Amino acid sequence: MNDFMFLVQIALVLIIVFVSAYSVVGYQRRLRRAQRTAKQTREELPSLRQLDSRELDALRGQLIDPTRSDRTLELDGNEVYRLSGPFERHGLDTGGHTTWHDQIGGVEVILPYDAALFLKEYNEAEVAFSGRYAVVISLNGEFDLQGGKERQQRREAQEDQWEAGVRGALKCVFGNDGPVEDGSPRQDIRILDQRLETPAETEDREGRGIGFLSSMAWIGSFIALAIAAGVAGEIARQIWVTAAGILALLGLWLFWRPYRPGMPARVNRVSGPLDIFMVPAPNGGPDQGQPALGDRLPFSVPPHWFHKLGGLVGRTVEADIRVMDRSAVRLNHDFSIDAEMIQSRPHYWGKHLSLTLVALGAVVTMLLNSPGPIGDMVLAQHVISGHEIREYHDSQSLAENPPRQGDLVSLSGQAHCQVETPSSNQVAGLIDCSRIRWDGELLPNEPDALPDHLRMLAQGDFLDVRELSGVEQMLVGGHGRREIRVISNPGHAVNLVEQACSDAEREDRGNLFSRRCQDTRRLLLSDMILDMEEAPESWDGVHDLFQTADGDEVRGLMLRDNLERFYLHGRDISNHAILDYREVLAESILDRQRGGILLEVTNGGEAELPSVQHSRRELIRWNELLKLTQRSEAQPFRLEGMVTRLGEDASGAVHLQIDASRSLDESWPALMRSTWLSLGLLLLLIHVPLFAIKLRAARRRGQQLTEQGNQNPRF
Known part of the structure; x- marks a missing residue:
C-alpha cells in the first residue's frame, strides 16, 4: 500500500510538472508569435499620420510594460498605423501573480486609460509601436487618448469628492449629464x-474574526510542550513549560477578551x-x-x-x-x-471552529505519537502526587505486599523464562523471556538425559581424524591427496548412525526420517573406503564387521568435503530425533509452571531480563529447556516500570504485567504529553458545543432576517 501511494505521488508530481512545462512553453510560443506578427504588421502597414502634441502629452504615464509594472516604455516613433482584428487575451499565472497580454489581430497591444471599456469582438484601432507592443491611440471610433485622459481626470475628481464627502x-x-433618451431630465x-x-x-x-491569533498562540503552546517533553536539563524544561503556559494564557485572552x-x-x-x-x-x-x-x-x-x-x-x-x-x-x-x-445580535462561530480544529489536530497528533495516553496519565498522576517507586528484591515480600495497578516498581532477583503454550501451528518448547517466573516451582525429578548417540551426532566432530602422513601422500600420489582424511574409528560412525536409525524405525517416525537414514548410510558406503582387502559392500555387512574384534583395526579414508557432508547428515538425523525429546520435556515444564511470581514485561528495551540462545539446532534448544528445570540456572534480572495489570495466573500465583517503558526517567515526558492531551480535550469540550450552538443560532438569525425582508417594507 505504501509503495502504491508513493507511485501515485510520483505520478501526480510528474503530471503537475508536465502541465506546468506545457503551459510555460505555450505561453512563450504565443509571445514569440505575437512579436513576429507585430514586426510583420509594422513592415506591411502604411503610416496613416503622425502623433500630434496632445496625443503625445496624453500618453505620458501610460506606456507601462505589461510584464513589468516598474518598467516604462518609449515609442519607436510618432507614426500611427491602422490595426484591425479580433480581440484576444492570454496570460500566465505564476505563484498567485497573473500576467495578462491583450492582442488585436494577433499583435500585443497596450490599452491606455479606459480603452478596454470600448473593446468589441472585432476592433478597428489606430496604434503606435513601442518595441513589440502596439499602443492604442484610438479604438472603434469611440475611444481616443484625449477623451480617455479627460475621463480619467473626471474619475479622479469623482473619487476625491466621494472620499471627502463633498456635498x-x-x-x-x-x-452625459444631459437628458436621457426619452427627453426627461436626468x-x-x-x-x-x-x-x-x-x-x-x-x-x-x-x-x-476566525480566532487566528488565538489559534496561533495555542499552536505555539502545544509546540512548546512538545519541546519541553524532549529537552534535557531542568532549566531548559522550566523555560519551555513557562513559555507554553504564557502562550496558553495569551490564547485564552485573545479569544475571550471583550470586543x-x-x-x-x-x-x-x-x-x-x-x-x-x-x-x-x-x-x-x-x-x-x-x-x-x-x-x-x-x-x-x-x-x-x-x-x-x-x-x-x-x-x-x-x-x-x-x-x-x-x-x-x-x-x-x-x-x-x-x-x-x-x-438581533449576530452569532460568531468561525473562531470556535478554528479552536476546534486546532484542538482536534493536537489530540490526534498526541494519540498517534504517544506510547499510550492512559499510561501517560497514570504516570503523570504518580509524579504529581509524589508517590515513590516501590522496590522488591525477593519474591516473598512482593507476594506479601503486592503493588497496586499504576504503581512504579523496581524489581531485581533471579528467575526462569517461561515456556509458551503452543498454538495449533506451533511445536512445543518455544521459550518466551518477556514472561519470567520468579522463584517458581521446578520439575520434581531430573528429566531423562538425551541418548549419547544423539548428542554425539548433534555435536559433530566425534571421529578421530587425521591427514595423510608424508609417506602416505607419496604412496597415494595425485592432486587430491591433501584432501584425504584418515578415520581411525570408522566403526564409531557406523554404530552411531545404526543406533539412531534403528531407534527411529522402532518408533515409526515416518518415511521422511527413514529416507534421511538411507541417505546417510549410502554416503558412508559410497564415500568411505575401508582399509582392508575384502571390504563389505552392504550396510549390514559393514555393521556386522564393526561388531567384531576384526573391525577394531580397520581404518577408513574419506575426502574432507564428504566427511563434512556426513557430519551434516548426522546433525539432521539427530535434530529430528531430539525434537521428540524436546517436545516431551517442554510439555513437562509447561505442566509445572506455577508458583512464585509471574512477571510479564512489555516494552522491555531497557530492562535486564533473562535470555536464551536462539538456534535451529535441536540440541541447543534442548539444553535451553533443560536449564529451566534447574534452580542453579536461574538468571538475574533487573527492571523498572509501571504495573499495568495485577492478577493471578492459572495456578493462583501473583501475575504482574509491567510496562518497562514507564519509569521515573519517562515521568517528565509523560507529564508533558498528558498536559498536551488534557488541554486538547478541554478545548474540544468547550469549543465543539459552542461551535454547534453558535452555528445554529447564526443560521436561525439569517432565516429571521430573510423572513423579515420578505415582509412588505415601507416603500
Whole structure:
C-alpha cells in the first residue's frame, strides 16, 4: 500500500510538472508569435499620420510594460498605423501573480486609460509601436487618448469628492449629464452628508474574526510542550513549560477578551434613482444583479436585502454607503444594518471552529505519537502526587505486599523464562523471556538425559581424524591427496548412525526420517573406503564387521568435503530425533509452571531480563529447556516500570504485567504529553458545543432576517 501511494505521488508530481512545462512553453510560443506578427504588421502597414502634441502629452504615464509594472516604455516613433482584428487575451499565472497580454489581430497591444471599456469582438484601432507592443491611440471610433485622459481626470475628481464627502451632485465620468433618451431630465446622484460608522456598523464590517491569533498562540503552546517533553536539563524544561503556559494564557485572552470596535469607517449619505443592472459572472455562471444609484454609483447590499430592491427600481432612494468599499449600511428607512444588529445580535462561530480544529489536530497528533495516553496519565498522576517507586528484591515480600495497578516498581532477583503454550501451528518448547517466573516451582525429578548417540551426532566432530602422513601422500600420489582424511574409528560412525536409525524405525517416525537414514548410510558406503582387502559392500555387512574384534583395526579414508557432508547428515538425523525429546520435556515444564511470581514485561528495551540462545539446532534448544528445570540456572534480572495489570495466573500465583517503558526517567515526558492531551480535550469540550450552538443560532438569525425582508417594507 505504501509503495502504491508513493507511485501515485510520483505520478501526480510528474503530471503537475508536465502541465506546468506545457503551459510555460505555450505561453512563450504565443509571445514569440505575437512579436513576429507585430514586426510583420509594422513592415506591411502604411503610416496613416503622425502623433500630434496632445496625443503625445496624453500618453505620458501610460506606456507601462505589461510584464513589468516598474518598467516604462518609449515609442519607436510618432507614426500611427491602422490595426484591425479580433480581440484576444492570454496570460500566465505564476505563484498567485497573473500576467495578462491583450492582442488585436494577433499583435500585443497596450490599452491606455479606459480603452478596454470600448473593446468589441472585432476592433478597428489606430496604434503606435513601442518595441513589440502596439499602443492604442484610438479604438472603434469611440475611444481616443484625449477623451480617455479627460475621463480619467473626471474619475479622479469623482473619487476625491466621494472620499471627502463633498456635498452636491456626484461628478459624472462620461459627461452625459444631459437628458436621457426619452427627453426627461436626468436625476442627479447627490452626496447629502458624511458621517462615521456606528459601533454596530463597524462590528458588522469587521466581524469577530476566525480566532487566528488565538489559534496561533495555542499552536505555539502545544509546540512548546512538545519541546519541553524532549529537552534535557531542568532549566531548559522550566523555560519551555513557562513559555507554553504564557502562550496558553495569551490564547485564552485573545479569544475571550471583550470586543472593542476598530476605527469607524466613513459613510456617505447619498440620494439618487435606484437601478439594477446585470453583470457577467466571473466564473461563467448566470449574470448577477448589481444595484447602483443612477449610472455612476454601484454599491453592494447584504444578500437578504437584494431580492426586495425590485420595488424600488426607478425611484429616488436615500442610502448610507461606506466610502471604503461602497457597501450600503442603510437604505431609506426600510433597511438598516444598525437596526438589525440591535434587534438581533449576530452569532460568531468561525473562531470556535478554528479552536476546534486546532484542538482536534493536537489530540490526534498526541494519540498517534504517544506510547499510550492512559499510561501517560497514570504516570503523570504518580509524579504529581509524589508517590515513590516501590522496590522488591525477593519474591516473598512482593507476594506479601503486592503493588497496586499504576504503581512504579523496581524489581531485581533471579528467575526462569517461561515456556509458551503452543498454538495449533506451533511445536512445543518455544521459550518466551518477556514472561519470567520468579522463584517458581521446578520439575520434581531430573528429566531423562538425551541418548549419547544423539548428542554425539548433534555435536559433530566425534571421529578421530587425521591427514595423510608424508609417506602416505607419496604412496597415494595425485592432486587430491591433501584432501584425504584418515578415520581411525570408522566403526564409531557406523554404530552411531545404526543406533539412531534403528531407534527411529522402532518408533515409526515416518518415511521422511527413514529416507534421511538411507541417505546417510549410502554416503558412508559410497564415500568411505575401508582399509582392508575384502571390504563389505552392504550396510549390514559393514555393521556386522564393526561388531567384531576384526573391525577394531580397520581404518577408513574419506575426502574432507564428504566427511563434512556426513557430519551434516548426522546433525539432521539427530535434530529430528531430539525434537521428540524436546517436545516431551517442554510439555513437562509447561505442566509445572506455577508458583512464585509471574512477571510479564512489555516494552522491555531497557530492562535486564533473562535470555536464551536462539538456534535451529535441536540440541541447543534442548539444553535451553533443560536449564529451566534447574534452580542453579536461574538468571538475574533487573527492571523498572509501571504495573499495568495485577492478577493471578492459572495456578493462583501473583501475575504482574509491567510496562518497562514507564519509569521515573519517562515521568517528565509523560507529564508533558498528558498536559498536551488534557488541554486538547478541554478545548474540544468547550469549543465543539459552542461551535454547534453558535452555528445554529447564526443560521436561525439569517432565516429571521430573510423572513423579515420578505415582509412588505415601507416603500
